[in-house]
Each structure stands twice: as C-alpha cells, then as structure tokens.
Amino acid sequence: xxxxxxxxxxxxxxxxxxxxxxxxxxxxxxxxxxxxxxxxxxxxxxxxxxxxxxxxxxxxxxxxxxxxxxxxxxxxxxxxxxxxxxxxxxxxxxxxxxxxxxxxxxxxxxxxxxxxxxxxxxxxxxxxxxxxxxxxxxxxxxxxxxxxxxxxxxxxxxxxxxxxxxxxxxxxxxxxxxxxxxxxxxxxxxxxxxxxxxxxxxxxxxxxxxxxxxxxxxxxxxxxxxxxxxxxxxxxxxxxxxxxxxxxxxxxxxxxxxxxxxxxxxxxxxxxxxxxxxxxxxxxxxxxxxxxxxxxxxxxxxxxx
Amino acid sequence: xxxxxxxxxxxxxxxxxxxxxxxxxxxxxxxxxxxxxxxxxxxxxxxxxxxxxxxxxxxxxxxxxxxxxxxxxxxxxxxxxxxxxxxxxxxxxxxxxxxxxxxxxxxxxxxxxxxxxxxxxxxxxxxxxxxxxxxxxxxxxxxxxxxxxxxxxxxxxxxxxxxxxxxxxxxxxxxxxxxxxxxxxxxxxxxxxxxxxxxxxxxxxxxxxxxxxxxxxxxxxxxxxxxxxxxxxxxxxxxxxxxxxxxxxxxxxxxxxxxxxxxxxxxxxxxxxxxxxxxxxxxxxxxxxxxxxxxxxxxxxxxxxxxxxxxxxxxxxxxxxxxxxxxxxxxxxxxxxxxxxxxxxxxxxxxxxxxxxxxxxxxxxxxxxxxxxxxxxxxxxxxxxxxxxxxxxxxxxxxxxxxxxxxxxxxxxxxxxxxxxxxxxxxxxxxxxxxxxxxxxxxxxxxxxxxxxxxxxxxxxxxxxxxxxxxxxxx
Numbered sequence: 001x002x003x004x005x006x007x008x009x010x011x012x013x014x015x016x017x018x019x020x021x022x023x024x025x026x027x028x029x030x031x032x033x034x035x036x037x038x039x040x041x042x043x044x045x046x047x048x049x050x051x052x053x054x055x056x057x058x059x060x061x062x063x064x065x066x067x068x069x070x071x072x073x074x075x076x077x078x079x080x081x082x083x084x085x086x087x088x089x090x091x092x093x094x095x096x097x098x099x100x101x102x103x104x105x106x107x108x109x110x111x112x113x114x115x116x117x118x119x120x121x122x123x124x125x126x127x128x129x130x131x132x133x134x135x136x137x138x139x140x141x142x143x144x145x146x147x148x149x150x151x152x153x154x155x156x157x158x159x160x161x162x163x164x165x166x167x168x169x170x171x172x173x174x175x176x177x178x179x180x181x182x183x184x185x186x187x188x189x190x191x192x193x194x195x196x197x198x199x200x201x202x203x204x205x206x207x208x209x210x211x212x213x214x215x216x217x218x219x220x221x222x223x224x225x226x227x228x229x230x231x232x233x234x235x236x237x238x239x240x241x242x243x244x245x246x247x248x249x250x251x252x253x254x255x256x257x258x259x260x261x262x263x264x265x266x267x268x269x270x271x272x273x274x275x276x277x278x279x280x281x282x283x284x285x286x287x288x289x290x291x292x293x294x295x296x297x298x299x300x301x302x303x304x305x
Numbered sequence: 306x307x308x309x310x311x312x313x314x315x316x317x318x319x320x321x322x323x324x325x326x327x328x329x330x331x332x333x334x335x336x337x338x339x340x341x342x343x344x345x346x347x348x349x350x351x352x353x354x355x356x357x358x359x360x361x362x363x364x365x366x367x368x369x370x371x372x373x374x375x376x377x378x379x380x381x382x383x384x385x386x387x388x389x390x391x392x393x394x395x396x397x398x399x400x401x402x403x404x405x406x407x408x409x410x411x412x413x414x415x416x417x418x419x420x421x422x423x424x425x426x427x428x429x430x431x432x433x434x435x436x437x438x439x440x441x442x443x444x445x446x447x448x449x450x451x452x453x454x455x456x457x458x459x460x461x462x463x464x465x466x467x468x469x470x471x472x473x474x475x476x477x478x479x480x481x482x483x484x485x486x487x488x489x490x491x492x493x494x495x496x497x498x499x500x501x502x503x504x505x506x507x508x509x510x511x512x513x514x515x516x517x518x519x520x521x522x523x524x525x526x527x528x529x530x531x532x533x534x535x536x537x538x539x540x541x542x543x544x545x546x547x548x549x550x551x552x553x554x555x556x557x558x559x560x561x562x563x564x565x566x567x568x569x570x571x572x573x574x575x576x577x578x579x580x581x582x583x584x585x586x587x588x589x590x591x592x593x594x595x596x597x598x599x600x601x602x603x604x605x606x607x608x609x610x611x612x613x614x615x616x617x618x619x620x621x622x623x624x625x626x627x628x629x630x631x632x633x634x635x636x637x638x639x640x641x642x643x644x645x646x647x648x649x650x651x652x653x654x655x656x657x658x659x660x661x662x663x664x665x666x667x668x669x670x671x672x673x674x675x676x677x678x679x680x681x682x683x684x685x686x687x688x689x690x691x692x693x694x695x696x697x698x699x700x701x702x703x704x705x706x707x708x709x710x711x712x713x714x715x716x717x718x719x720x721x722x723x724x725x726x727x728x729x730x731x732x733x734x735x736x737x738x739x740x741x742x743x744x745x746x747x748x749x750x751x752x753x754x755x756x757x758x759x760x761x762x763x764x765x766x767x768x769x770x771x772x773x774x775x776x777x778x779x780x
Contacts, residue, residue, distance in 0.1 A: 103751040110743030117737035275552040282541040
C-alpha cells in the first residue's frame with residue numbers, strides 16, 4: 001500500500017508535466033487541425049533555455065534564494081520559448097496554411113529535426129546534469145520500513161501546474177482572446193468574416209502552447225536535473241498520447257490525459273517492467289486511436305462527404 | 306477629419322524601399338537575437354571537476370544576427386524591386402527557346418540515359434579514382450543513395466499510390482534486416498551449414514515475405530484510421546518494434562546488435578582471398594572493391610524491380626483501386642471496392658520491398674543494431690517520398706539523390722576546415738541541413754519536385770494532370 005501511495009505521488013507529478021505539454025498539442029490541433037510534430041522539441045529547447053538561465057543566475061549573478069531564481073528562470077524560459085515557437089509558426093507553418101494536408105506535417109517533422117540537431121550542434125551531445133535542487137522531503141508515512149515521501153519539488157511542480165492551468169483556463173474561457181480562439185476553432189472563415197484576426201489568433205495559440213511547454217520544461221529540469229538534446233521526442237509522443245487519450249481539442253481532456261499517462265507509466269514501471277514503459281505508452285496511443293479516437297472528453301468526429 | 310482639408314497638412318511620404326527593407330531587417334535581427342541568443346551565446350560544458358559551467362560565445366551570436374539582418378535586408382529589396390509586367394515564368398521562357406522536337410527527345414531519352422549512367426557508374430568511378438578511392442564513392446554515394454531510392458519507392462506504394470500516410474516504414478526495414486541476420490547467423494549454421502554461401506539469396510525472399518506478413522499484421526488494426534491519426538499510429542508501431550528489439554535481448558541481442566552477418570556471395574562464389582573465392586575463380590587480383598561493385602549491382606536490380614513492379618501495379622485493377630482510394634475513400638466504398646483488401650495489399654507490398662531493402666542493408670553492413678531503425682529513418686524516407694512529389698518515381702529518385710547525396714557530400718568538405726578552424730566538422734551539420742531543406746522545400750514547393758500526374762486510364766489522350774487537381778493526403 002505504501003508503494004502504491006508513493007507511486008501515486010510520483011505519477012501525479014509526472015502527469016502534470018505531460019499535461020502541460022499536451023495542452024500545446026491539443027490547442028494547435030483544435031484550431032488548425034494539425035499535429036504539431038515539433039512541439040516535443042520546443043519543450044526540449046525550453047529545458048535548455050531554463051538550464052542556461054539557471055546556470056547564469058546561480059553561478060554568475062549569485063542569486064541566493066532558489067525559489068526566486070526558479071521564478072526568474074520560469075519567466076525567461078517562457079518568453080524565449082514562446083519566441084521560438086512564434087518564429088517556427090511564422091516561417092514553417094503559416095506559408096503552408098491552405099496547402100494540402102501532408103505539407104504542414106512534413107514541415108513540422110523537418111522543424112523537429114532542425115530543433116534537436118540545432119541544440120546538439122550548439123550545446124553538444126552530452127547529458128547536462130545540474131546539482132539536485134529542492135531535495136528536502138516530507139515523510140508522510142513510514143509504516144513497515146517503507147517511507148512514503150513528498151519532496152519539495154513535487155509540491156512545486158503540482159502547485160505551479162495548477163496555478164498556470166487556472167490562469168490559462170481563465171484566458172480561454174473569459175477573455176476576448178479566448179473567445180476569438182474558440183471562434184477560430186469552430187469556423188475559421190466565419191471568424192475572419194466577423195472581424196477576428198485569424199492569423200494573429202493562431203500565432204497566439206502557438207505562443208500559449210509554447211509558454212506552457214516552457215513551464216513543463218523548467219519543471220522537468222527541476223525534477224530530473226538532467227537534459228539532453230534528444231529528450232524531446234519521447235515526452236512529446238507521450239504528451240500527444242495524453243492529448244489523444246483525453247480527447248484532442250479538449251483542454252480539460254489534455255490535463256486528464258496527461259495525469260492518466262503519467263500514472264500509467266509510473267505504475268507500469270513499478271509493478272511490471274521499467275524496460276517496457278515506453279512500449280506501454282506507445283501501445284496505449286495505438287489502442288486509443290484505433291478503438292476510441294474521440295478520446296475521453298472529445299467530441300466524435302463526423303465524416304462529411 | 307480636419308487634417309484632410311488643411312492645406313498645410315502633408316501626408317507622410319511612403320518610406321523608400323531601402324528604408325522599409327532596413328526596418329524589416331532590423332525586426333528580423335531582433336527576433337533572431339531572441340531565438341538564437343540563449344542557445345548560441347551561451348554554451349554549457351563540463352569543466353575539469355565534471356561540473357557544469359557556462360561559456361560565452363558573443364562573437365558567434367553577433368555573426369548570426371548580422372547574417373540574418375543582411376539576408377532579410379536583401380530579400381526585402383528583392384521583393385520590393387520594380388517588376389516588369391508579368392510574363393511567363395523564367396523556366397517556361399527558357400523552355401520556349403528550345404524547339405519542341407528537341408524537348409521531346411530529351412524527355413523520352415532521359416530515362417534510358419539515366420539507366421545507362423546507373424550501370425556504368427562503378428566503371429567510371431574505377432577508371433577515375435583507381436581501386437581504393439572507388440570503394441568510398443561506390444559505397445557511400447552509389448549504394449547508400451540507392452538503398453534510400455528503393456525504400457522511397459517501396460513507401461511510395463503505400464503513401465503515394467494508396468494515400469496511406471505511414472510514419473513507421475522503418476519497422477519493415479528492421480524486420481527484413483533482422484530476418485536475414487538471425488536466419489543467416491543462427492538458423493542456417495545449425496541446420497544446413499552447407500548452404501552458408503547461399504545465405505543471402507535464400508533469405509532475401511524469406512525477409513520479403515516476413516515483412517509483408519508484418520505489413521498485414523500492422524495494417525489490420527489501422528484500417529479505420531486516416532490522415533494524421535494513421536501516421537501517428539504507424540509511428541507508434543515502428544517505435545514499439547524498435548523498443549522490443551532493444552529490450553528482448555535473448556532474441557535480438559539488444560543494443561549490441563548482431564555482428565558477423567555473412568556477406569552475400571556471387572551466386573555461391575564467396576568474395577574472399579581463398580582459391581575458391583571470386584577473384585581466384587575469375588583470374589583477378591583480390592580486392593575488396595569487387596564485392597562493393599557486386600553489391601552495387603544487386604541494389605540497382607532490387608531498386609529497378611521495385612520501380613517496375615510499382616509501375617505495373619498501377620495499371621492493374623489493384624493499383625487503380627489504390628489510386629481511387631487515395632482520392633476519395635467514401636466514393637470507393639460506394640462503388641463496391643473492397644477497401645480492406647485494397648489497403649492490406651498496399652501495406653503488404655510496400656512492406657515487402659522494405660523487407661528486401663532491410664536484408665540487403667544487413668548483408669552490406671555485416672552488422673545491425675536497433676540504432677539503425679529509429680524514427681528518424683522513417684521520417685527521412687517519408688520526406689523523400691513527399692519532396693519527390695508523392696507518386697512520381699522520377700521525382701522520388703531526384704529527391705533521394707539530392708537529400709542523401711547532398712548530406713553525404715558534407716562528409717567530403719574537408720576544405721571548410723581551412724575557413725572555420727580545425728574543430729569544424731561539416732558532417733555534424735548533416736541532419737540540421739537535412740531538416741532545413743525539408744522545411745524550405747515544403748514552403749517553396751508543397752507538392753514536391755514533380756507534382757504533375759500521368760494517369761494510367763484516360764478518355765481520349767494521355768495528358769499530365771496538374772497538381773491542383775490531385776487530392777492525395779486526405780485518405
């Protein structure tokens with residue numbers, strides 16, 4: 001039972017990170033019907049930006065309080081990652097809008113190759129490990145010689161995720177910007193006729209997705225303490241699985257899917273085998289897409305002639 | 306409102322093209338500083354104590370930003386220049402200078418000429434560079450490119466003809482490679498050791514059949530899926546096969562892979578220095594280049610068989626059904642085409658050629674490991690098919706030569722070291738440039754190099770169909 005609770009805590013932490021990335025996939029798919037293949041690599045770029053910002057703050061500027069440092073890192077990573085994503089949308093996807101359906105997907109795969117190789121060339125192929133931070137733990141229960149612990153960084157991850165999701169939900173549900181986004185999602189041409197700047201709305205959607213990916217990237221760096229240039233692909237595919245599992249296009253679905261994928265991965269590793277945890281994630285992806293492509297909270301896709 | 310009637314009001318003069326270009330270039334430079342700044346200006350490395358430190362590279366980021374500024378400035382000026390009245394495009398005007406009869410001769414004479422060039426290529430290289438230099442040119446350029454041409458033509462059956470977007474094609478390549486490697490190193494020595502020299506020729510069809518079987522097996526669950534979802538599920542299948550190959554060490558030897566795979570023989574005559582070897586049998590001096598040349602001709606034949614089969618299939622009922630399926634699946638079903646069988650044959654035949662290519666790959670390398678079958682390979686093959694203009698064999702071949710040959714050429718650019726310093730290794734920019742080329746070609750020509758279609762069924766005369774009327778990619 002103690003093992004179960006410990007894995008539950010770990011799974012929710014990991015699931016928060018997946019959920020944050022999954023929102024980027026689900027929003028872009030909702031608004032332009034495209035699988036933004038490079039989103040996982042945008043996440044990876046954000047981990048590197050966070051790493052560099054953290055190194056500069058702690059070693060050069062000597063910021064003493066780790067929480068203040070992390071807050072600055074979070075904001076810096078969000079700004080720069082958003083800029084990267086905005087540029088990608090502008091350069092690689094916008095010229096292809098209205099083109100045939102494969103073109104943006106191929107362009108996105110190309111962008112994903114560019115991002116991971118750019119980081120490899122500019123930052124080197126080796127793992128980058130930082131000293132562990134926020135490692136103190138609360139011991140919740142120590143029955144039977146097995147300690148169930150909750151570390152500061154797990155609390156940080158869950159709190160930051162919850163806070164940003166609340167802000168984000170407010171933006172989409174209550175502001176004119178969110179209304180424009182929902183309008184574009186339903187009917188882009190009609191939204192344009194009614195005076196919504198569609199190009200700008202799509203750009204902002206990419207920027208919002210990237211900002212949340214940057215939050216996930218910063219939290220990933222805090223949680224694991226190691227980043228590498230090819231760490232974009234697998235978390236990206238898992239987050240996409242989360243988006244599909246929750247119902248692509250649905251924001252609460254993405255978070256729910258992220259939590260489920262995180263829990264499944266952690267429990268699978270704990271009770272079955274660590275080696276096959278990625279196989280489990282990919283299998284879930286295939287099974288969900290084949291048997292319930294509308295996901296848990298999504299609308300069924302009606303085929304029109 | 307008053308300003309319009311005020312005689313003293315002067316409308317601000319429109320900015321000159323140079324001023325506008327400068328403003329746009331400045332904007333682009335600021336964006337570039339933000340995008341490249343964090344990752345180029347700072348670099349994290351390990352110091353002597355193996356701790357992470359940050360180095361600065363302000364010079365590099367300055368150069369990059371200045372380059373972006375200059376590039377954007379010139380681009381803006383180019384677009385803002387005074388244009389003469391719109392005439393036909395440059396290509397069309399140039400083509401108009403050449404008489405039609407000459408054009409027809411070139412068009413009909415090009416494929417035979419390319420075939421002849423393909424067959425004399427090893428001899429040409431041999432006479433130009435001599436024995437040892439030729440090895441590299443035939444192996445890295447000839448064989449390497451032709452493997453991708455064959456893979457792309459195989460995938461073209463699935464993606465280009467049947468319109469089924471497959472991002473896991475490398476799985477079948479892996480099935481073929483592992484089928485040959487395991488049968489040739491484990492099964493044949495244990496059962497019929499006498500067949501050792503024939504291993505490649507026995508395993509080639511087996512690998513193809515196994516891959517086709519896997520094509521049906523993986524195709525069956527995804528029959529209902531279309532478009533992006535199909536792509537993602539096939540990606541998942543490809544990754545699952547790779548992860549199983551990594552983790553099931555008893556079967557595949559995991560990360561270490563399988564080595565000492567027997568090399569192909571010249572129809573029973575091995576390529577070695579012994580008295581019964583190829584060189585001794587034909588009275589030649591022993592040289593490793595003969596095996597490479599032989600492998601080159603094997604892959605040429607395999608690729609040509611792929612092209613011939615897919616061209617013939619297009620004219621058969623099943624090929625027509627594939628193309629109809631690509632254009633409109635619902636219409637197909639309404640007309641009574643069995644979409645299940647049509648899709649499964651496309652998956653099976655495409656996978657079969659992937660299996661052939663895989664077993665050739667294993668035979669050529671002599672060593673395989675799961676590292677060779679990553680998602681990146683699938684993406685590269687799909688990129689070649691799409692960049693070539695899905696469905697066009699010639700375009701696909703051009704794309705393979707441009708993308709694979711171009712990135713291989715980077716390995717040869719040693720003179721760049723003289724400019725950028727000793728540590729500069731052009732080969733590490735291979736995939737970066739590949740990805741940039743993918744994006745650039747998509748933005749510039751979303752339909753690929755050869756976007757027109759030659760229909761196999763027509764009413765009165767056979768005419769190329771413009772890409773605007775081709776609707777693939779929806780299925």
